[in-house]
Amino acid sequence: MSARDEVLARVRAALSGDGKAGAAAPSAAQPARTYRTASEHAPGSATALEILVDRLEDYKAHVHRASGDDEVARVVGDLLADARSVVVPPRLPAGWTDALGAGTVVVQDSREDPRSALELDEVDAVVTAARVAIADTGTIVLDGEPDQGRRAISLVPDLHVCVVRAEQVVHTVPEGVRLLAAYPGRPQTWISGPSATSDIELSRVEGVHGPRTLHVVLVG
Amino acid sequence: MSTFLGLPRRRTVPDDAAPFGDVPHPDDPLRWGETFPDAARAALANTQLRTNLGHATSTIRAKRALVVDEVPDWEALRDAGSAIKTDVMARLPELLTELERNVTARGGVVHWARDADEANRIVADLVKATGETEVVKVKSMATQEIGLNEALAAEGIAAVETDLAELIVQLADDMPSHILVPAIHRNRAEIREIFLQRMGDVPADLTDAPRELAMAARAHLRRKFLSAKVAISGANFGVVDTGTLAVVESEGNGRMCLTLPETLITVMGIEKLVPTYADLEVFLQLLPRSSTGERMNPYTSLWTGVTPGDGPQAFHLVLLDNGRTDVLADEVGRAALHCIRCSACLNVCPVYERVGGHAYGSVYPGPIGAILTPQLTKSSAGGGGRHDDPNSALPYASTLCGACYDVCPVKIDIPSILVELRAREVDADREGRPTGWGAAMKAASFVMRDERRFELAEKAAVLGRLAGGRDGRVSRLPFPGSRWTSSRDLPVPARQSFRSWWAEDHDGPTHNEPPHDGPPHDEDDAR
Numbered sequence: 081m082s083a084r085d086e087v088l089a090r091v092r093a094a095l096s097g098d099g100k101a102g103a104a105a106p107s108a109a110q111p112a113r114t115y116r117t118a119s120e121h122a123p124g125s126a127t128a129l130e131i132l133v134d135r136l137e138d139y140k141a142h143v144h145r146a147s148g149d150d151e152v153a154r155v156v157g158d159l160l161a162d163a164r165s166v167v168v169p170p171r172l173p174a175g176w177t178d179a180l181g182a183g184t185v186v187v188q189d190s191r192e193d194p195r196s197a198l199e200l201d202e203v204d205a206v207v208t209a210a211r212v213a214i215a216d217t218g219t220i221v222l223d224g225e226p227d228q229g230r231r232a233i234s235l236v237p238d239l240h241v242c243v244v245r246a247e248q249v250v251h252t253v254p255e256g257v258r259l260l261a262a263y264p265g266r267p268q269t270w271i272s273g274p275s276a277t278s279d280i281e282l283s284r285v286e287g288v289h290g291p292r293t294l295h296v297v298l299v300g
Numbered sequence: 301m302s303t304f305l306g307l308p309r310r311r312t313v314p315d316d317a318a319p320f321g322d323v324p325h326p327d328d329p330l331r332w333g334e335t336f337p338d339a340a341r342a343a344l345a346n347t348q349l350r351t352n353l354g355h356a357t358s359t360i361r362a363k364r365a366l367v368v369d370e371v372p373d374w375e376a377l378r379d380a381g382s383a384i385k386t387d388v389m390a391r392l393p394e395l396l397t398e399l400e401r402n403v404t405a406r407g408g409v410v411h412w413a414r415d416a417d418e419a420n421r422i423v424a425d426l427v428k429a430t431g432e433t434e435v436v437k438v439k440s441m442a443t444q445e446i447g448l449n450e451a452l453a454a455e456g457i458a459a460v461e462t463d464l465a466e467l468i469v470q471l472a473d474d475m476p477s478h479i480l481v482p483a484i485h486r487n488r489a490e491i492r493e494i495f496l497q498r499m500g501d502v503p504a505d506l507t508d509a510p511r512e513l514a515m516a517a518r519a520h521l522r523r524k525f526l527s528a529k530v531a532i533s534g535a536n537f538g539v540v541d542t543g544t545l546a547v548v549e550s551e552g553n554g555r556m557c558l559t560l561p562e563t564l565i566t567v568m569g570i571e572k573l574v575p576t577y578a579d580l581e582v583f584l585q586l587l588p589r590s591s592t593g594e595r596m597n598p599y600t601s602l603w604t605g606v607t608p609g610d611g612p613q614a615f616h617l618v619l620l621d622n623g624r625t626d627v628l629a630d631e632v633g634r635a636a637l638h639c640i641r642c643s644a645c646l647n648v649c650p651v652y653e654r655v656g657g658h659a660y661g662s663v664y665p666g667p668i669g670a671i672l673t674p675q676l677t678k679s680s681a682g683g684g685g686r687h688d689d690p691n692s693a694l695p696y697a698s699t700l701c702g703a704c705y706d707v708c709p710v711k712i713d714i715p716s717i718l719v720e721l722r723a724r725e726v727d728a729d730r731e732g733r734p735t736g737w738g739a740a741m742k743a744a745s746f747v748m749r750d751e752r753r754f755e756l757a758e759k760a761a762v763l764g765r766l767a768g769g770r771d772g773r774v775s776r777l778p779f780p781g782s783r784w785t786s787s788r789d790l791p792v793p794a795r796q797s798f799r800s801w802w803a804e805d806h807d808g809p810t811h812n813e814p815p816h817d818g819p820p821h822d823e824d825d826a827r
Contacts, residue, residue, distance in 0.1 A: 083411075084412040087619070091628065094626075113582075139598075217595040224607065235560075236526075265542060265544070267610055270600035277551045278360075278550065279463070282356045289462075
């Protein structure tokens with residue numbers, strides 16, 4: 081018998097009641113979902129944004145507000161004033177990198193023309209959009225679409241500037257998951273603050289292998 | 301202290317280097333060292349260990365309590381988590397085949413492993429096929445459980461642990477002592493010492509500041525991440541209806557391993573399924589708050605098969621049984637398979653906090669380990685739950701205080717399962733042979749069936765006062781009574797039995813007035 085068939089046969093036997101403890105099959109009742117799946121705070125509402133900012137800052141992300149795309153460019157320019165290079169996804173909204181200084185090289189990356197990990201290691205920063213942000217947990221989700229790029233570009237550079245539009249901000253985790261469920265097959269990265277570790281005496285230390293600095297620019 | 305009895309095998313460091321720990325890698329990651337009572341006694345004498353654990357567990361308990369209190373529907377989430385896992389177990393055969401179908405449809409390759417050896421063989425062959433001799437690893441309990449690193453080393457493949465705590469354990473040639481923070485038994489000064497002696501490329505002026513230690517690990521692993529061709533991971537969740545896998549982490553080492561290499565091999569227990577993508581909305585709320593006490597862990601990666609142009613272009617999923625179907629066959633014990641490995645039960649356990657993880661002799665320590673380990677190993681060599689199986693002592697590693705049940709995010713009733721497993725161990729031990737306890741009960745039954753025999757026995761018992769000390773306690777009896785008095789005292793029998801006092805004080809059995817006073821009070825009997 082193949083390993084597959086044998087494991088499946090063992091699972092069926094275990095559930096049939098022929099098991100060693102004379103077990104009956106557990107019930108297969110539809111799980112009750114009485115937890116919150118919606119929120120009184122609408123996506124993009126002032127309260128949702130306020131909670132998101134509070135949570136992001138609590139986990140040592142830096143938050144900046146911008147009223148529109150022009151202001152995004154100005155904020156990005158300021159944040160990357162000292163960066164020698166910045167990698168961008170293939171379809172970052174036009175204008176976001178317009179205010180970069182002359183000394184900052186813009187590196188293009190795409191699935192069709194990817195930079196290697198070693199090349200990305202030479203890049204100082206990355207600018208991406210996001211798919212959705214979850215206020216309750218201070219989480220930003222990237223799903224690899226062309227305005228966010230390959231997973232590697234938001235991982236290897238040490239500084240990540242992530243631009244989130246107000247209407248992308250939902251209050252609860254279930255609201256976020258239900259938006260993401262439209263395209264579950266996309267590679268997702270959920271980001272809640274810069275990389276961190278609690279492995280030494282369970283004290284949290286920010287900044288390990290992922291970007292050590294996370295800037296979130298909230299638009300609108 | 302020595303908590304190791306077996307032969308060390310396949311060390312991951314040169315043999316001339318003295319290990320930092322006193323727990324070299326054992327042959328069986330689920331059964332090593334002395335039995336729990338002996339190992340616990342030794343661990344309790346280690347004051348450094350108790351200080352480290354007391355500090356770490358009290359820190360994490362406070363953090364968890366804070367973020368759990370923030371969630372107004374926490375109990376509803378626990379109920380949903382528990383119900384979803386019950387449903388998964390009930391439909392496991394169809395869910396496993398559906399997951400296989402969906403992973404395969406997205407370009408992944410699914411393998412099945414009956415046991416640890418088969419899983420190790422599959423992974424070793426997959427790595428060899430790439431021609432690589434070094435792989436990077438994401439922290440994974442499944443690969444700890446099967447001893448994958450040692451098996452790969454025997455095939456000439458170096459597995460580099462990239463989680464900070466796993467790296468500390470690996471560099472020290474130690475064993476993990478906690479599900480989430482395997483190096484919880486080490487303090488910052490010990491970690492600095494391990495890095496200085498074992499890391500090779502560490503700055504000589506390294507201090508014991510946690511930030512500096514974390515930066516040393518970052519520098520040490522950076523090149524390995526950027527050049528690795530093969531990565532090995534576990535999985536926190538396997539989503540059946542989409543074929544999506546999830547890894548929840550903090551440092552970014554997981555993202556490095558899951559994103560940069562060309563080949564990704566994931567080893568996952570068959571119980572780690574969730575039926576639908578939407579179920580993640582439950583578990584991604586329960587897990588981070590329960591484990592690291594964070595609202596959300598810094599990074600969660602979700603991937604579905606292979607995404608052309610983004611991430612590893614070869615993906616293998618190894619589905620592991622290794623005793624899980626034995627657990628599933630047990631109507632009571634199968635709830636242990638609901639575990640999402642958050643480790644909250646370890647952090648609140650008064651026993652774990654004092655003895656640490658190594659005393660459990662398994663990569664799964666603490667309350668969950670006490671119910672999971674003996675069940676996973678009951679069919680393996682030396683198993684069976686009998687008294688001579690060292691793992692049969694694990695269900696006794698608890699005060700049954702119930703704190704583990706209170707914090708479990710999927711509501712596993714660990715105390716009830718512990719009691720059930722204790723009863724099984726007693727039953728398995730008896731196996732029809734008379735035991736001291738059984739013989740004593742039979743004798744008591746013979747005596748108590750007959751009034752005259754009982755009266756005689758009472759008179760004889762009063763003579764037992766002669767064995768008592770000045771404190772009114774019997775502390776040492778000859779065999780077979782010594783089997784009782786070796787572990788606890790026996791109060792001396794009363795000067796007068798209740799029956800004889802009643803007969804003296806009352807005229808006859810029909811007398812029905814309430815007694816005007818109690819039995820003769822005796823200072824010796826006060827307790």
